[in-house]
Amino acid sequence: MKLLLAGALLVLTACASTQPPPASSPEDADVKASVLAAYNVISGPPGRRDWDRFAELFAPGARLIHGDKVMTPDEFAKGSTAYLNEHGFFERPVSERVDRYGDIAHVWSAYESRHNSTDAKPFAHGVNSFQLARRNGQWKILTILWQEQ
Numbered sequence: 001m002k003l004l005l006a007g008a009l010l011v012l013t014a015c016a017s018t019q020p021p022p023a024s025s026p027e028d029a030d031v032k033a034s035v036l037a038a039y040n041v042i043s044g045p046p047g048r049r050d051w052d053r054f055a056e057l058f059a060p061g062a063r064l065i066h067g068d069k070v071m072t073p074d075e076f077a078k079g080s081t082a083y084l085n086e087h088g089f090f091e092r093p094v095s096e097r098v099d100r101y102g103d104i105a106h107v108w109s110a111y112e113s114r115h116n117s118t119d120a121k122p123f124a125h126g127v128n129s130f131q132l133a134r135r136n137g138q139w140k141i142l143t144i145l146w147q148e149q
Contacts, residue, residue, distance in 0.1 A: 027134075028098045031105045034139040035096070035130050039111070042080070043090045051077040059133060059140035066146055090114045094125075103134040113148075124148050 034057060041054040051074075058073045065071075071079065083089075090113065097108045107130040112122035126148035132139045 025100075028100060028105075031098050031100060031107060031132055031139050032096060034132060034141060035107050035109055035128075036093070038130075038141060038144070039091055039093060042084070043092070044084075045088045045116075046084070046086055049077070049081070049084055051081075057141050059135060059142050062140070062142050064144045064146075066148075088115045088117075090117045090119075093128075105132045105134075105139065106130070107132070 038054070038057055041050055041057070054077060055073050062073055063070055064073065064076045091111050093109045093111050095110045099106045107128075109128040109130060111126060111128055113124040113126075114122050126146055129143075129145040130141060131143040132141050134140075
């Protein structure tokens with residue numbers, strides 16, 4: 001009997017692992033668009049960023065967290081402006097995983113950072129953890145927690 005159960009479990013495991021991953025839903029695409037918009041605002045050549053657009057991406061009370069530092073979107077913008085005015089900064093996702101349940105979503109987004117969009121190698125890479133909620137039909141960022149290596 002144990003041998004029969006073990007064989008059945010092996011067959012079920014093999015069948016489950018050969019199925020393709022579930023297709024992305026339109027809601028997942030909307031979540032990814034909100035995440036990509038955050039990357040797009042902070043990325044660019046030296047100069048001004050559209051911090052008004054950045055603020056629109058976040059829900060009231062949102063936070064950005066890096067190490068021990070917890071910031072509002074406005075504090076992040078103010079703290080980043082001087083550097084971004086002087087330096088090019090291009091951050092882009094290299095892989096993403098969206099976990100969504102109804103009106104909440106979590107996105108793991110591995111990223112690479114470059115000084116110029118044409119740089120062959122990134123100067124940094126890491127992971128962003130985005131938490132989002134759908135508010136009035138739009139996906140708003142509640143939290144971005146990141147770790148860079």
